[in-house]
Amino acid sequence: MKKIIGSILLLLPLVIFGNDISVATPQELEQAVKKANPGDRITITNAGIWKDVSLKIRGRGTAQQPIVITTNDDAPLFIENKSSLSIAGEHLHLKNFYFRKGHAAKNSVITFRISDDLANHCTIENFVIDHYNKPNRFDNDNWVVLWGRHNRIAGCTFDGKINAGPVLIVELNDERSQKNFHLIEKNHFKNRYRLGSNGGETIRIGVSRYSMHDSNTQLTNNFFEHCSGETEIVSIKSGTNYIAGNYFFECEGSLVLRHGDNNVVDGNIFDGNFQKETGGVRMVNSGHVIKNNMFKNLRGKGFRSPLTIMNGVPNSLINRYMPVKDVKIDHNTFVNSESLVFGGGKDNERTVAPENIRFENNTFAQYGNKWYLNNNEKGILLANNDTSDIFQDVQVNSDSFGSTLVSKNVQADAYASTKHIIRNTEELYDAIQHAHAYDTLFLQSDQLIFGLEKPLLITKPLIITGNQKYTFVSNADKTLPAFIVIANNGSLHVENIYFLGTYESYGNVRSGINTDIDGVLQRYTLKVKNCTFTDFNESTFAGIKAEKASFADSLQIENCVFYNISGTGIAYNAEREDKGIYNVENVWIKDCIFSNILNSAIDIYRGGNDESTTGPFVEIYHCTFNEVDNKEQGAAIRLIGPQYIRFQNNNVYQSGQGGRSIECREFRYHDILIENSNFFESGKIETFYPQNSGGNSGEKPILMEFKALNKQLPKSFKINQIIGSHELI
Known part of the structure; x- marks a missing residue:
């Protein structure tokens, strides 16, 4: 017996800890994981930067002995250009990957699947995906796609998704991915900017076709900051999910229970900080529980109200609006926000009232109109709700969310703008090319006419103005697309310019200000003051216009004149x-x-x-x-x-x-x-x-x-x- 016990003790360290394996290249990493035994630890030495890689990580650990893939000293492995990561197998634990300065090689950055081989019990931890966008706003991709079961996304940061497609998707389009029990926890989702279209969700769990299947995904203790891509911040399209302990800050939209039954929303904080269109929870379908949440300082109405219970469609198709019934809403706190909506979206199609909705033991503080009943034919029970105006606020430390690879609480240096004096056209072209963001190009010249042979291409935020009104004309033989073209990363504030679309025998100009014909990935702002737009002499021309696949966050036009135009004054x-x-x-x-x-x-x-x-x-x-x-x-x-x-x-x-x-x-x-x-x-x-x-x-x-x-x-x-x-x- 002593010999047997001794033999077990000698073998135990090898069984628990496995081998330490060092790799330096993508090819070495893939081969090492493929050959690894349960318990092995694979370390990427001198991680540095990998470019244009399509990593396929396939291996099989066990619950007691996962295969760990990490970096020296938890340093970031930067992955750039057109790259992607696919994971398949069992019990793999990947850490410290940082995607930046590029975009997905195909349709996803990270996929828990390789061909028909899914990932189960796999984890990515301390990852960062940072502004990793395809070049066109409507080139659809997804940053993370979960397949399989029991996978985990933990302590990651997802920052700056601009183009179409959710940041994270949980797929149910495979029987092996239903009832998946994925865990998405302690991540930081930030700066999901307005898309101006559908497809701007931050997270989607399921899809309408499979929405009557359970997902059992747990979305817990995450921080959503400025996630405003569209009305649905988190779109739940499946059943029996648990959404708890999350903090939504200044997000224009709502957590939406869009399809599927029996979802639980528990202990979340929705803090609008008085910003417009900030919402809480909107629900469709049956059997949900909404409890212990705080809704404060929200300014969204209608579909983005603090709480919206939708009307249903009779005999609804699976992708429309199933009637809402058998829902419990209790022990929530509503603070200084807009009215709740019971029976939202009522129209000629959505006519079925919510049924058996129990709204009980909730607290209202600093409130005027508490709710808006638009349809109460089948029973919304309001009972024991407190209007004492007393509540205890909850403070959240945002540093506890997301990847440690991202510096915390570091403020960017203030922009130090410079004023460039422009005396002629050559200096104007040169200044636009070499100016820094937010610089002012100040026209101060004896010549009142600036002849342009090509458009002024704006690729950074700039101000163009002058000490008096100057005229832009074309000196080109061919037609110009515009005097000023806003391209990627550009924004513009322009004053005191006279845009003359036809001049002498030179080529026409199609518009005074336009966006790049190839599209503009980033949202931009345009402010035009004290300007004149005239003599744009074709039906498709305009004073100011935008091309497809461009999106202005704001357009401000003040004290301007548009006249003698054969097209449109302002065309968006x-x-x-x-x-x-x-x-x-x-x-x-x-x-x-x-x-x-x-x-x-x-x-x-x-x-x-x-x-x-x-x-x-x-x-x-x-x-x-x-x-x-x-x-x-x-x-x-x-x-x-x-x-x-x-x-x-x-x-x-x-x-x-x-x-x-x-x-x-x-x-x-x-x-x-x-x-x-x-x-x-x-x-x-x-x-x-x-x-x-x-x-x-x-x-x-x-x-x-x-x-x-x-x-x-x-x-x-x-x-x-x-x-x-x-x-x-």
Whole structure:
């Protein structure tokens, strides 16, 4: 017996610890894992940088003896260019990989699958994926795709997903991946920027086709910061998931129980910090439990309210809206937020009221209107809810989430902008190429005309202005796409420029300001003040426009003149596939004049009935429209699909006479207000819901026609009497 025990003790260290194996290249790593025995530890020495690698890590450890793949001293292994990682096998534990400066080689950065071989009981820990985006906004990819069962994503950071596709997906499209019990814990998801389209989720668990299957995924103790890609921050499309202990900070959207039954949302914090469109939980389907959560300082309404219980569709298809029933909502705290919505999205399709909803023992603090009951035919029970205005706040340390490879609490140096004095065209081109972000290019020259032979390409945030108004003209033999083109990483603030689209015998210019024809990956901002746009003399030309696959976070136009244009004044209408995609989120136009324009003065387009976004937001104040788009069935101001419109204190004179002064094509829940404006000898105002508020009346569509509401403008009024010369503004 002593000899047997001694033999076991001699073998025990080898059984528990395995071998230490060192590798230095991707090929050595793949071979080492393939040959490794349970308990082996594989260390990447002098990790450094690997470029253009498609790693396939396949091996088999055991629960007691996983195979560990890591780096020396937990240093990051940087992976760059077109690279990817695929994992398959059992009980593999990978640590310290850092993806940056590139994009996925195929459709995913990290996949828990190699061909038909899935990963089970595998972990990635302390990983970073940092702004690892494909070059086009709608080149779809996913950063992490989970297949198999019992896999774990822990202590990772996912930062800066810009293009289409979720950051993380849990797939159920395989019987071996259902009832998977994956664990996603202690990660930091940050800066999932607005996509302006569906497909901008941060996490999706399941898919509508398999949504009646259980996933059993646990999403716990993660930090979601500025995850605002679309309405659904986390989209649950499966059953029996557990979402607990997560912290959502300044996220424009909601945790959405979109498909699937019996999900539990427990002990999460939704902190909007008073930012617009920040929401909490929205639910469809049955059997959910929402408990012990805190919803505070949220400013989202409707689909993004702190809590939205949706109406259902009778005999709903699996990918629409199953009725909500048998839901328990208890012991939650609602603090200083917008109203809750019971019966959300009620329309001619979604008519089935929530049923057997028990809303009990919840606390409201610093609250006005607590809830909005839109449909209570089958029973929403409200009981024992406290309105004492007393609550205990919870503090969260964000440093406890995410990868240790990312420095914590380090603030970027403030931008030190420089003012460049520009005296001629050559200096302007040179300054744009060599200036730093946020520099000012200040035109100060005796020559009032700057002749351009090619567009000014903006690839960083810049300011272009001058001590007086200067004129941009073309000196090129061929047509230029624009005087100024905003490309990747670019944003622009421009003042005091006269954009003259036709000059002497030189080539035409298609627009004053445009985006890159190849698309712009990053969202950008454009501010235009005290500028004039004239003589863009083809129907497809425009003063300011955007191309497909570009997205402006904000467009501000102030005190500008658009006149003698054969195309459109401002055209953000390039996304025409009617998939809910659009070119700009926030539009603010004030104190501008639009005159003698063949097409629309302003054309903002968002087509389709997709509900995954809340934009665009369009505000137009104190503008004058004169002789704009009088073609048959034309529209002087065309706002197709913006979900928020404010058109106030404007003058519309002899415009839209062949059709409409204003054309809106809104949905029932859109917020539209047209008021305090003068319409003289102009076309009708056409809206689908005519009450000027986009509310829920359900009335039939009516065309509103306002003529001569206030004849403040004389019949002989002409815009050139106001403009005079281009130096006026």
